[in-house]
Amino acid sequence: MRYRPTRRHLVIAGIVLATLAVLTVVGLWVIYPRVGKWMVEDKVVPKLEAKLGRDITVGGIDITHGHAVLRDVAVHGPDDGDAPLVTIARIDVDFDFWASLTGDAKVGAVVIDGVSVRARRGPDGVDNFRDILERLGVSGDDKGDGKPRTGMGSLRPTRIELRAGEATFTDEAGGVTVTVAAMDGGWARGQPTTLHLHDARAVTSFGASASAAEITALDHPVAGRGLEVGGGELALWKGLSLTGIVGSVAPEAADPTRFAVAFEGGYGGVDGRLWTASGWIQPSTFQGALDLDAERFTLDRLRPILERSAVVDYESASVDARLHVELTGAAATFAGGFHLQDFTIDHPMLAEKPVHALEVGGEIEGGFDRASRVLTLARADLSARGLPFHLEGWLALPHGLEAAGTRRARAAFDVRLVIPPKPCQEVLEAIPTELVPYLEGFQLTGTFDTDLRIAVDYNQDLEKTVLAGHVGLFKCRGKKGPEDVRRLAKQFEHYVEVERGEWVSFIVGPDNPDFVPITDVSKYLPLSLMTTEDSSFYRHRGFITKEFRSALIKNLEAGYFKYGASSITMQLVKNALLYREKTLSRKLQELFLTWYIETFLEKDRILEIYVNIIEYGPGIYGIGPAAMHYFGKHPRDLNPVETAFFSSILPSPKARYDQYCKGTLRKWTESKIQRILALMLKRGRLTQEEYDLAIVTPLTFVKDGTESVDACMARRKRALKNARPTNPLKK
Numbered sequence: 001m002r003y004r005p006t007r008r009h010l011v012i013a014g015i016v017l018a019t020l021a022v023l024t025v026v027g028l029w030v031i032y033p034r035v036g037k038w039m040v041e042d043k044v045v046p047k048l049e050a051k052l053g054r055d056i057t058v059g060g061i062d063i064t065h066g067h068a069v070l071r072d073v074a075v076h077g078p079d080d081g082d083a084p085l086v087t088i089a090r091i092d093v094d095f096d097f098w099a100s101l102t103g104d105a106k107v108g109a110v111v112i113d114g115v116s117v118r119a120r121r122g123p124d125g126v127d128n129f130r131d132i133l134e135r136l137g138v139s140g141d142d143k144g145d146g147k148p149r150t151g152m153g154s155l156r157p158t159r160i161e162l163r164a165g166e167a168t169f170t171d172e173a174g175g176v177t178v179t180v181a182a183m184d185g186g187w188a189r190g191q192p193t194t195l196h197l198h199d200a201r202a203v204t205s206f207g208a209s210a211s212a213a214e215i216t217a218l219d220h221p222v223a224g225r226g227l228e229v230g231g232g233e234l235a236l237w238k239g240l241s242l243t244g245i246v247g248s249v250a251p252e253a254a255d256p257t258r259f260a261v262a263f264e265g266g267y268g269g270v271d272g273r274l275w276t277a278s279g280w281i282q283p284s285t286f287q288g289a290l291d292l293d294a295e296r297f298t299l300d301r302l303r304p305i306l307e308r309s310a311v312v313d314y315e316s317a318s319v320d321a322r323l324h325v326e327l328t329g330a331a332a333t334f335a336g337g338f339h340l341q342d343f344t345i346d347h348p349m350l351a352e353k354p355v356h357a358l359e360v361g362g363e364i365e366g367g368f369d370r371a372s373r374v375l376t377l378a379r380a381d382l383s384a385r386g387l388p389f390h391l392e393g394w395l396a397l398p399h400g401l402e403a404a405g406t407r408r409a410r411a412a413f414d415v416r417l418v419i420p421p422k423p424c425q426e427v428l429e430a431i432p433t434e435l436v437p438y439l440e441g442f443q444l445t446g447t448f449d450t451d452l453r454i455a456v457d458y459n460q461d462l463e464k465t466v467l468a469g470h471v472g473l474f475k476c477r478g479k480k481g482p483e484d485v486r487r488l489a490k491q492f493e494h495y496v497e498v499e500r501g502e503w504v505s506f507i508v509g510p511d512n513p514d515f516v517p518i519t520d521v522s523k524y525l526p527l528s529l530m531t532t533e534d535s536s537f538y539r540h541r542g543f544i545t546k547e548f549r550s551a552l553i554k555n556l557e558a559g560y561f562k563y564g565a566s567s568i569t570m571q572l573v574k575n576a577l578l579y580r581e582k583t584l585s586r587k588l589q590e591l592f593l594t595w596y597i598e599t600f601l602e603k604d605r606i607l608e609i610y611v612n613i614i615e616y617g618p619g620i621y622g623i624g625p626a627a628m629h630y631f632g633k634h635p636r637d638l639n640p641v642e643t644a645f646f647s648s649i650l651p652s653p654k655a656r657y658d659q660y661c662k663g664t665l666r667k668w669t670e671s672k673i674q675r676i677l678a679l680m681l682k683r684g685r686l687t688q689e690e691y692d693l694a695i696v697t698p699l700t701f702v703k704d705g706t707e708s709v710d711a712c713m714a715r716r717k718r719a720l721k722n723a724r725p726t727n728p729l730k731k
Contacts, residue, residue, distance in 0.1 A: 052132055053077075054085070068093040079128040081120055089114025093157075110157040115165030115183075123172045123399065123407055159188040162195070173407070175205030175373075175399050185217075193219035205398065209235045212245070225259075226250040232265065243269050249281070258282045261290060268305035281327065288327040292336075296320035299343065310347035312354060317343035333367040351585035355434045360384045373400030373408075377415075387430035389450075390418040410458035414466075419450040424476035435585045438577060439592055441482035446475050473595050474541060481596060488576060489601060494613050496621055499722035506621065508612050514624035518608035521623060522638035525646065526607055527685040531676055532647040534568040535683070537607070542569040542598035543591075570594045572610045611635075616646060617657045618719035630660060632702035640686060640694040644676040645669070654719050660701055661712035673699070 041061065049056050052075065059072025070093070075086040094108035121127040162185045169178040178201070185195035197215040213231025232245030247263030263277040274294060281288030299306060299314035306314055323336030339361035346354035362382030368375050373396065380391040393415035400408045419427075424444035433440060455466035491509025498504055509515055518526070530537050534544060544567050566574075573593045578586050597606065616626035623646075627635040631642055638646075648669050649656040659665050665673075674695065681691040707715075 052135060054132070066094060077128045079120075079122070079126055080118070081122075081128075083118040085118060085128050085132075087116045087118075088112055108157060109159040109161070111161045111163060112165075113163045115162060115167075117165070117167035117169075119167070119169040121171045121173050125173045125401075159186070161186045173399060173401075175397075176202060177204075178202045187219075193217075229263070232263075241268055242275065243267060244271060247277070252280065257284055261288075267302055270302055270304055272301070274301065275321075279325075286327060286329050288325075290325040290327075292321075292323040292325070294319070294321040296339075310345045310350070311343055312346045313344040313356075317341065330370040331367060332370070333365075335363075335365045337361065337363040349583055351435050351583055352579075353434045353437075355432045357432060358385070371401045373397040385430045385432070387422065387427060388420060390420070392416050392418075408459060412455075412457035412459060414453070414455040416453045416469075417450060418452075419448070421447045421449040421472075424448045431588070436589050436592070437585075438482075438484070438589050441480070442478065442596070443480040444476050445479050446477045448472050448476055473592070476595075478596050478599055481600070485577060485593065485596065486600070488597070488609060489605070494576060496613075496615075498619050499719065502722075508609060514622055515612055516622070516624045516635050518604050518611070521611060521635045522643060524640045524643040524686075525611065525623065525635065525638060527680060528640070528643040528647045528676060529568065529607075529611070529650075531679050531683065531685060533566075533571070533650070537568050538603050540567065542567055542594040567594070568610055569597055569606055571614070572606055573597060575613050576609060614650065615653050616649070617653050617660065618716055620653075630701055639697060640677060640680070640690060641673060641697045641699050644673045644680075644694075645699055647676055648672045654716065654723065657716045657719075658713060660703075661709055661716060663701055663703065663709075665699060 041058070045056050045058065055076040057072075057074045057076065058070050060070070062069040062071075070091040071089070073086075073088040073091060074084045076084045090113045092109075092111040092113075094110075119127070119129045162183065165180075165183040167178075167180040167183065169176075171177070180197045181199035181201075183195065183197050185193070187193040195217040197212070197217070199211075199213065200215055201209070201211040203209045211233045212229050214229070216228040217225070218228070219225045227249040229248070230246050232247075233241055233243045234245065235241035242265050245263055245265035247261070247265075249259045249261050252258045252260050258280050259282070261277065261279050261281055264273045264275065266272055266274045274297060275292060277290055277292045279288060279290035281290075296318050297320075299311065299317040299319065303314060306312075311317070317340070319338070319340045321336065321338035323334055326333045341359040341361070343358050344354050344356045345358060360382060362380060364377065364380045364382075366375065366377040366379075375395045375397070377391060377393055377395075382389055382391065393413065396408060396412040398408055398411055402408055424446045427448045428436075428439065428442060428444055431439075449472040450470070452469040452471065453466060456462070457464065491507060491511060493505050494508045495503055495505045506512055507515065536544060570590060573590050574586075577593055578590060611623045613621060615621055616623070617629070620626050620629055623635045626646065627633055627638055627642075630645075631638065645665075649659075656666075656669070659669060677686065677691060677694050680686040681688065686694065
């Protein structure tokens with residue numbers, strides 16, 4: 001019998017279907033968001049964690065039909081340090097609602113907003129990001145078909161949009177910090193991937209820095225990956241920067257793993273193309289080659305930079321340079337050359353007048369090892385105004401990896417300078433006249449050469465500092481010297497600047513009643529001066545060579561040039577022949593004139609001039625007036641204590657004149673005198689009997705009573721105030 005539903009049965013069935021529909025709607029609209037949240041937390045997030053190899057935390061999840069919002073997402077790793085690798089304020093995800101009912105989460109568009117990336121590499125070289133790049137297939141590794149190995153399946157979205165982000169990369173091992181103030185971009189299937197970085201900057205612990213107003217990273221499905229840079233700047237060190245950098249990095253057609261590099265720019269904010277850089281790099285192997293070329297241009301193109309520098313008269317000066325760089329894994333080598341000619345420098349630390357017609361150029365070769373951070377100069381064959389010289393050595397920067405596996409805390413360097421044998425006269429003529437005006441008129445014979453090495457390791461005891469080699473000045477001979485220098489062999493007129501702009505002169509010789517021949521000076525004065533100023537005066541040829549290294553070590557410890565190694569002859573040259581300003585010009589002339597004085601004056605004559613012209617107090621020049629002023633006696637009658645006093649005040653005779661004004665010695669001076677006497681005994685310059693008598697002999701100043709203490713101190717203060725500074729930058 002065939003069943004036919006009655007009207008009543010149809011009504012009941014309709015009610016059941018309607019009830020099921022209502023229950024379905026209620027389930028979809030009420031229960032589904034909870035199920036969706038569970039699926040994100042228990043299905044999607046674990047899958048992402050497995051893919052990235054990181055822990056992922058989500059602060060909040062909101063699910064509606066076909067849309068999900070994830071808030072406060074953080075990606076954590078074991079090497080992240082104080083902050084997670086990635087934090088995201090909000091992620092909006094569109095997905096296929098009906099497919100999700102069957103457990104298939106087909107993702108559509110994804111919008112990421114408020115991204116913060118904190119990548120880092122520790123001092124041990126361990127980073128917190130490289131493995132993620134490899135897992136995502138953006139490290140250069142692929143299947144051979146040009147498609148990244150994402151392995152995301154249905155979780156791979158159809159479109160990704162990055163609306164706002166910022167990033168910081170801190171490389172403690174390399175001493176580099178990179179920041180990106182803002183970034184945005186997007187990706188869609190079959191379309192190029194773009195990432196825009198705004199205001200990107202990199203700074204280093206060793207002074208170099210780089211920045212770019214805009215960097216666009218492009219990953220095209222066909223053309224491949226590339227970069228475009230605009231508004232770039234590269235500062236190699238303070239005062240030297242490449243600016244206005246524009247260019248691109250694009251894959252080569254023949255080998256997509258290699259990228260062609262093409263950049264150009266200017267210097268120091270100057271508009272226009274002054275240099276170009278072209279070549280290739282292979283990021284996966286850290287290999288590449290780059291050619292940098294700066295075609296010859298006159299320095300007036302750099303006027304905005306040079307107006308703030310010591311370089312003047314730009315119109316006639318020109319420069320050109322070229323450099324080839326090879327990258328091989330963790331190392332780089334370079335070779336090239338440059339030529340800077342017809343430039344002029346005007347700087348108060350160099351010379352009194354502008355130095356013209358300068359020229360320097362040559363060829364260089366070297367390399368840099370990234371792990372050890374060692375810069376090697378294999379050779380630099382250079383020439384300055386026709387004088388060839390050779391440089392070689394290395395510089396180890398802080399934080400470099402050493403052979404023992406530790407990181408270097410401080411820098412070290414080892415440099416060698418070689419000047420090949422050249423006729424002495426040619427060497428002298430290669431020095432600009434403005435730099436050595438007092439050497440004009442010298443005629444030399446002989447052959448000059450130099451081979452110097454300086455090695456300093458700030459990680460070790462500075463006593464291990466190496467200063468070795470020679471300067472072949474003593475292979476030269478003076479065929480003829482200017483009269484202004486040779487006059488020292490006989491009586492001459494000496495000029496001194498008592499106060500700024502106030503000059504006086506006196507005769508150094510028998511016509512001056514205050515002049516004292518060295519044979520008529522107390523024997524203790526030369527012995528005391530040699531003890532404090534120049535112990536080997538009668539043995540050396542003008543230079544205390546062993547003191548150069550000691551002075552270098554003391555200056556390294558002090559952190560600036562505080563100590564010198566001046567012999568009595570060098571002090572004579574400074575006082576009798578040269579002005580006292582501390583310039584490179586004066587130092588060069590001081591060294592040359594010291595050598596020359598030692599070749600034609602006897603040691604006793606050098607010492608005789610020295611004690612008769614140096615200053616012993618405000619306006620007190622020569623040992624004759626000084627002995628009478630302080631002690632009321634002739635220099636021949638000075639005792640060991642009195643000569644030790646003169647030795648103690650010589651570095652600062654004006655400043656230490658207050659002891660005479662007050663009639664009492666400072667405790668420091670008393671101790672200094674005792675140390676001088678003890679050294680004189682130790683070095684055989686005093687007998688035991690002379691020493692025993694000296695240490696119990698009081699020091700008594702002789703004063704005529706016509707000047708009060710206050711008046712004397714006021715005279716001292718005026719002399720100090722009006723003295724011309726020896727450093728021209730203090731003007």
